[in-house]
Amino acid sequence: MSSSRKLAAAVAALCVAGAAWAAAPGTPVFEGLGRAATPAEIAAWNIDVRPDFKGLPKGSGSVAKGQDVWEAKCASCHGIFGESGQFFSPLVGGTTQDDIKTGHAARLTDSGYPGRTAMMKLSTVSTLWDFIHRAMPWNAPKSLSTEEVYAVTAFLLNLAGVLPDDFVLSDRNIAEVQQRLPNRNGMTTMHAMWPGPELGGTTRPDVQGSNCMKDCGTEPKVASFLPDFARNSHGNLAEQNRLVGPQRGVDTTRPSGAAPASPAGATAVVALAAPPALALLQRNGCLVCHGVDTKIVGPAFRDVAGKHGARADAVPYLSGKIKAGGSGVWGAIPMPAQPLSAQDAQAIAQWIADGAKK
Amino acid sequence: MDFESPTPGRLLKAPENFLDADGVRQVFAEAKAGRRDFIRKAFAAAGAAVAAPLVAAQSNPVPAAGGDPNILTLPEHSRSLGQGVGVEPYGQPSKFEANVQRRQSPGLSQTTQASVAFAPLQSLFGIVTPSGLHFERHHQGWYDIDPSKHRLMVHADDAALLKKPQVFTMDELMRLPSVSRFHFVECGANTSMEWANTAVPTVQYTHGMLSCSEFTGVPLRTVLEMCGADMKRGRFVLAESADGSGMTRTIPMSLIESGEVLLAWGQNGEMLRPAQGYPLRLVVPGVQGVSWVKYLRRIKVGDMPFAAKDEVLGYADLMPDGQQRQYTSTMEVKSVVTTPSGGQVLLDKGFYNISGLAWSGRGKVRKVDVSVDGGRNWRPARLETPVLSKCLTRFNLDWVWDGRPALVQSRATDDTGQVQATYRQLRAVRGTRSIYHNSAIQTWLVEANGEVKNVQLS
Numbered sequence: 024m025s026s027s028r029k030l031a032a033a034v035a036a037l038c039v040a041g042a043a044w045a046a047a048p049g050t051p052v053f054e055g056l057g058r059a060a061t062p063a064e065i066a067a068w069n070i071d072v073r074p075d076f077k078g079l080p081k082g083s084g085s086v087a088k089g090q091d092v093w094e095a096k097c098a099s100c101h102g103i104f105g106e107s108g109q110f111f112s113p114l115v116g117g118t119t120q121d122d123i124k125t126g127h128a129a130r131l132t133d134s135g136y137p138g139r140t141a142m143m144k145l146s147t148v149s150t151l152w153d154f155i156h157r158a159m160p161w162n163a164p165k166s167l168s169t170e171e172v173y174a175v176t177a178f179l180l181n182l183a184g185v186l187p188d189d190f191v192l193s194d195r196n197i198a199e200v201q202q203r204l205p206n207r208n209g210m211t212t213m214h215a216m217w218p219g220p221e222l223g224g225t226t227r228p229d230v231q232g233s234n235c236m237k238d239c240g241t242e243p244k245v246a247s248f249l250p251d252f253a254r255n256s257h258g259n260l261a262e263q264n265r266l267v268g269p270q271r272g273v274d275t276t277r278p279s280g281a282a283p284a285s286p287a288g289a290t291a292v293v294a295l296a297a298p299p300a301l302a303l304l305q306r307n308g309c310l311v312c313h314g315v316d317t318k319i320v321g322p323a324f325r326d327v328a329g330k331h332g333a334r335a336d337a338v339p340y341l342s343g344k345i346k347a348g349g350s351g352v353w354g355a356i357p358m359p360a361q362p363l364s365a366q367d368a369q370a371i372a373q374w375i376a377d378g379a380k381k
Numbered sequence: 382m383d384f385e386s387p388t389p390g391r392l393l394k395a396p397e398n399f400l401d402a403d404g405v406r407q408v409f410a411e412a413k414a415g416r417r418d419f420i421r422k423a424f425a426a427a428g429a430a431v432a433a434p435l436v437a438a439q440s441n442p443v444p445a446a447g448g449d450p451n452i453l454t455l456p457e458h459s460r461s462l463g464q465g466v467g468v469e470p471y472g473q474p475s476k477f478e479a480n481v482q483r484r485q486s487p488g489l490s491q492t493t494q495a496s497v498a499f500a501p502l503q504s505l506f507g508i509v510t511p512s513g514l515h516f517e518r519h520h521q522g523w524y525d526i527d528p529s530k531h532r533l534m535v536h537a538d539d540a541a542l543l544k545k546p547q548v549f550t551m552d553e554l555m556r557l558p559s560v561s562r563f564h565f566v567e568c569g570a571n572t573s574m575e576w577a578n579t580a581v582p583t584v585q586y587t588h589g590m591l592s593c594s595e596f597t598g599v600p601l602r603t604v605l606e607m608c609g610a611d612m613k614r615g616r617f618v619l620a621e622s623a624d625g626s627g628m629t630r631t632i633p634m635s636l637i638e639s640g641e642v643l644l645a646w647g648q649n650g651e652m653l654r655p656a657q658g659y660p661l662r663l664v665v666p667g668v669q670g671v672s673w674v675k676y677l678r679r680i681k682v683g684d685m686p687f688a689a690k691d692e693v694l695g696y697a698d699l700m701p702d703g704q705q706r707q708y709t710s711t712m713e714v715k716s717v718v719t720t721p722s723g724g725q726v727l728l729d730k731g732f733y734n735i736s737g738l739a740w741s742g743r744g745k746v747r748k749v750d751v752s753v754d755g756g757r758n759w760r761p762a763r764l765e766t767p768v769l770s771k772c773l774t775r776f777n778l779d780w781v782w783d784g785r786p787a788l789v790q791s792r793a794t795d796d797t798g799q800v801q802a803t804y805r806q807l808r809a810v811r812g813t814r815s816i817y818h819n820s821a822i823q824t825w826l827v828e829a830n831g832e833v834k835n836v837q838l839s
Contacts, residue, residue, distance in 0.1 A: 053607055056556055057547040060534050065546060068534055068679050071619055071629055074688045077538060110491045132703035134814060144697065144705065147688045154690035157627035158521060161494075164625040209705055210697065216709035216818065218667070219635035221616045222686070228713060230810050232792060232800030232822070236750065236759045243755030243788055245826060246839035247578040257487060257582050260724035262480055265504045269733055270725035272480070273832050275582075280830045308522070311492045 072153040076197060079152065082169040083193030086186060089178025092171050096160045099312060099320055099356050105182050109320065110311055114141040115182045118205035123185060126208035142183040146210045148201045152176050162308050163362055251279065300374035301381070307363045309371070315381055322353045324379035332376045341372035480504075483514055486574070486586045494522035497568070499589025502719045502738065507765075508563070508773040510592035512649050517656045518568050518590060518670060520691070521626035526676060528652075528660035531623070533644065535608045537615065537682040544609030551660050554644060557599040561647065562666075563772045565593040565740045567712050569669030569696055572819040576808075579837050583724035587823060587835060588717045591738070593773040596664045597647025600640045601680065612638055615682035619689070620663045623678035629689035630672040631708060632665060641666045641771075644677065666771035667742030668710045669817070671696055701812035712742035714801050715820040716749055716776070716793035722825055723835035730784040735762070739774045741795035746774040748794040753780060755788030755824065755838055756803065762791070787827040788838070804837055 072078040094103065101107050105115035117130045117140045128143040130136045145151055156172045158164045167175070177192035185203050186192070192200065201207065212222035215229065233239065249256075255275040257263075264272030304310050304324075312320040313327075331337050345368045350357035361368070374380075444450070474481070483498035490496040498517040500510055510516075517523070528551045536546035568590035574580040581587055605612065612634055622628040636642050643664040646652055653659045658675025665672045671691055686692070686708060697705035716739035721727060735753075739746040745768055750759035762776040776791070794800045804821045811818075826836045 053557060056553045057549050057604075057607060060536055060546040060548045064534065064548060065536055068621075069536065069538075069681070070627070071621065071681070071687060071689070073683070073685065075685070111495070127703060129703070131699060131705075132701070134812075139699070141694050144694050146693055146705075146707075150688050150690055150693040153629075154694065157629070158625065158690065161521070164521065164627065209703065210693075210707040211700075211704045212707055214698075214706045214709060216706070216711040216713070217633060218711055219616070219633045221633070221635075222708060228799050230802045230807050232794075232802040232806060234794075234800055239757055239759070243757065244839045245788075245836045247837035248826070248834055249579055249582055254582075257484075257586060257724075260583060263482070263484065263501070263503075263583065263585065264725060265481060266477055268720075270721050270727055270833070273724050273726045275724070279828075279832060305493055308492070308494055311494075 070153075070157055072149045072156070074147045074149050076149055076194070079149065079194050079197065080169050081194045082173055083191050083195075084170045084173025084175070084177055085191045086174070086177045086181040086188055088170070089174035089176070089181070092167070092175050093178050095357065096163075096167075096359055097175065099359060100161055105179055108138060112141065113138055114179060116140045117143045118183055118185075120184060122205035123203050126204070126206065128206040128209060131206070131209065142179070143206055144209070145204060146206050146208075148176070148180075148197060148204055151179065152197075160359065161311075162359070254279065300371060303367050303371055303374075307361065307367060307371075309361075312358070315379055320356055321358055324375055328375050328377075328379040332378060337376040338369065338372045341375050342368040345371060481514065483517060484585060484589075486581060489574070495520055497590060499585045500592050502584045502589050502591065502717070503722050503725065505719070506775075508593050508738070508767075508775050509649060510594060512594065512651065512654050512657070515592040515594065515648075515654065515657055516568070516590050519626075519656070520628055521624060523656050524624055524676065525655040526623065526660060531660050531676075531678070533661060533678060533680065535604060535610075535680045537610070539684075542611050542615040542682045542684065543605075545607075547604075547608050549604070551646065554599060554604075554661070555646060557603060559597055559599050559647075560643070561595055561597040562643070562664075563593065563595050563767070563769050564664060564666040565591060565712075565771065565773045566664075566670045566673055567591045567715075567740070567742075569671060569709070569712070569817040572821070572823075573816045575821075575837070576815060576819050577813040579835050582835055584717060584719050584722040584823075587723070590670070591740075591773075593740075594648045595650070596643060596645040598643035598645030598664060601637050601642045601644055601663070602640050604644060604680070605637065605682065610682050614684055617683045617686050619679070619681040619683060619687045620672070620674040620677060621679040621681070622658075622674050623676040628671070628674050628691065629687060630674055631683075631686040631689065631692060632663070632668075632672060633710065636665060636668070665710075667712060667744075669696070669712055669742075672710060696817060698811070698815040698817045700815065706815075709818060712740070713818065713820045714739075714741040714743070714746070714793050714795040714797075714799045716740070716746075716791040716801060717823045718751070718789050718791045718825060721789065721827060721833045723833055725833045727782060727827065727831035727833070729831075730782055733780045733782055735778045735780045735789065737762075737776055737791050739764075739776055739791070739793035740772065741793070741797075741799070742771060743799065744796045745770050746793055747796045747798075749774075749776040750792045750794075751776075751778045752790045752792070753787045756790055756792075756822070759792065782827065784829060786829055788836070789825045789827060789833075790822050792822050805839075 100110050101114055106113050117136060118128050122128050131143055152172060155175050156167065173192050177186055177190055180186040180200065181188060181190065185205065186200065212224050215225045215227060217224050259275050261272040261274040264270065314323050316323050316325045331341060334340060345361050348358045348360035481501050481504040483500060485496060485498050500514050500516040531551055533549045533554060537543035571590035572587055575587055616634045618632040618634060618637060620630055620632050632642065644661060645664045646661055648654065648657060653662055661677045662675045663673050663677050692708060697707050698709050699705050716737060718735055718737035720736045721733065735751055739749045746764065749762040749764060751762045752759045760778060762778040765775040765777060768774050792801045801820060801822055807821045824836050824838055826834045828834065
């Protein structure tokens with residue numbers, strides 16, 4: 024091809040490109056970006072379940088089966104009866120047979136009632152099913168089978184007195200179960216915090232402050248402040264403020280009115296580094312159930328070190344226990360198998376064998 | 382409190398001036414004699430002697446010897462060669478800034494994976510939160526996800542709601558026409574611990590679930606149009622995360638239509654930090670943080686709200702009549718003084734710049750008033766530029782502290798005309814058990830000794 028013909032071809036190509044550019048004025052086509060999602064891909068991710076049960080897979084699960092799953096995979100955090108508030112808000116409690124009739128958890132109006140359980144708040148049973156399915160168990164979300172999700176949902180509703188012991192929850196009867204939820208009528212959208220008219224809310228905010236600029240209201244009185252014993256409850260505030268500027272942090276290790284934070288400022292800088300094993304425990308969620316030197320659900324790491332640290336096979340034994348889980352050594356509540364890497368399990372086991380030092 | 386009996390504050394000397402006259406003279410003599418290590422020793426000695434308070438009329442007086450040793454004795458950094466480039470390929474803050482950290486509130490939660498680390502608002506300037514200090518809120522732990530394996534799916538259950546279900550790689554999303562915008566993100570539960578009474582000591586814990594960044598991404602509207610979404614019938618969009626929590630929230634189509642909602646990958650000039658959802662998060666300006674779904678994997682168009690777990694069992698506001706307000710999304714007009722603020726101590730009487738942050742999820746901040754007498758009298762503060770919609774606005778006000786107790790407050794008004802309310806006004810309607818959306822006026826008590834405390838007024 025001669026150079027002039029090459030040039031002509033290039034110009035022609037440019038014109039074609041230009042034509043494509045100009046073909047849809049105002050409506051960009053974004054040629055080449057995105058591709059069709061396949062049915063298999065959509066099925067893999069389209070897991071949400073709506074209040075009208077769109078998205079709910081066909082299936083069923085019994086209260087009895089739910090109890091087995093619960094005790095193996097859920098009770099270590101939530102308690103045998105879903106009552107534990109040790110790690111998360113309690114799931115069950117605070118609802119009555121009368122609530123099942125009215126659809127209002129009456130105790131939500133009682134500010135003296137301690138805590139607010141999930142069952143008191145729950146207004147749509149689809150939400151409970153969806154929650155368990157997508158996010159539970161805590162350390163192994165999305166690992167339950169469809170039957171297990173139905174079963175655990177049924178078991179929780181049984182604990183709350185909503186379903187009888189012999190109930191089998193399924194996609195066919197879940198709409199009727201919805202009609203027994205203690206707080207099914209407990210939600211309102213009558214507020215101004217949804218931007219748009221879809222939910223029938225209000226447009227005017229429910230609270231409006233005052234524009235007053237001078238001699239407003241009565242002489243102010245301090246009604247609430249932190250008690251002296253809580254002065255250092257968030258750590259030494261001198262270490263939580265910059266060392267230069269108009270103010271310093273108050274040295275909360277001293278009583279109010281004492282001398283200010285150490286003026287040789289740099290001495291107030293905090294040490295942040297923690298031993299690497301503690302970071303591993305943190306990252307893998309171990310500290311949810313075990314304290315370093317305190318028992319929580321499971322034994323303190325220090326106690327495990329005392330019992331097993333001296334064994335010749337301490338590291339393989341402990342890393343095996345971490346990976347596989349177990350029960351009986353420290354009490355009835357089982358420790359679920361932990362999905363951490365073998366390397367992490369080994370590092371933690373080594374740290375325990377060395378005495379679980381902070 | 383009583384403002385009529387002036388009790389002058391016991392003044393606290395500034396740290397720079399802790400050498401007494403003898404000490405200063407000694408510094409000079411030693412410096413002349415060439416003993417460079419002396420200053421270090423002198424600092425240590427003065428540090429030990431600090432308990433005896435000095436009353437200084439001026440915070441930075443001329444030492445008796447006739448000059449400041451920090452001026453008269455040239456420091457090492459003025460007389461030697463500094464470090465070269467490339468020592469820190471990714472720069473870090475000064476070692477003297479190590480106190481400026483995100484922090485957890487002890488006892489707030491029993492796990493670190495479903496918890497909060499609060500941003501240190503007391504130490505921040507302007508409106509942009511440094512990415513490393515952006516508050517953290519995770520529901521089931523955070524991840525650092527390989528962006529080459531991350532996918533976004535956009536679909537609907539019904540072809541009438543969305544014609545072409547699509548899958549995008551990060552490469553593809555980042556080729557789309559992007560915008561960059563400054564917005565605040567505030568957790569719906571910010572200030573929640575304070576609904577019934579004072580509970581925490583500093584602005585980091587009262588208001589630190591608040592941050593503001595420049596976000597870069599493509600408007601979700603653009604992508605929904607590409608996929609043929611029917612925005613008239615599909616008024617509700619589900620956003621879902623790829624992490625274990627599978628965070629899901631219903632997003633109002635009205636905000637998406639406005640072009641404000643972004644599929645964002647950029648934060649303050651770099652990619653999102655992993656704790657903020659790397660590589661892709663939803664930006665929903667004006668709406669509470671939980672809707673800014675991180676690790677975003679799926680967008681689904683629907684014709685009804687989804688009642689997701691964090692729209693039923695959490696993030697619903699309990700009212701005194703026992704009803705829970707569902708789908709509360711908008712963060713209402715709010716402000717707080719960040720300096721001076723709880724847990725700090727003023728170093729001396731005299732001039733201070735009262736400074737703070739104001740914001741509204743409904744638009745721009747129109748006005749901020751500041752009171753130093755617990756809300757009896759107010760003065761308008763200066764709003765610093767830029768004043769942007771659904772973004773933090775920095776305000777400042779001149780103040781001369783006379784050493785008497787003061788009750789410092791700020792009160793913001795947004796461009797819809799909503800005025801920030803007092804605790805009394807807010808509780809009269811919403812009680813004290815709502816958990817979410819506490820936008821009350823904050824009060825800091827400056828005591829005569831300069832110590833600042835978190836208080837609430839009757």
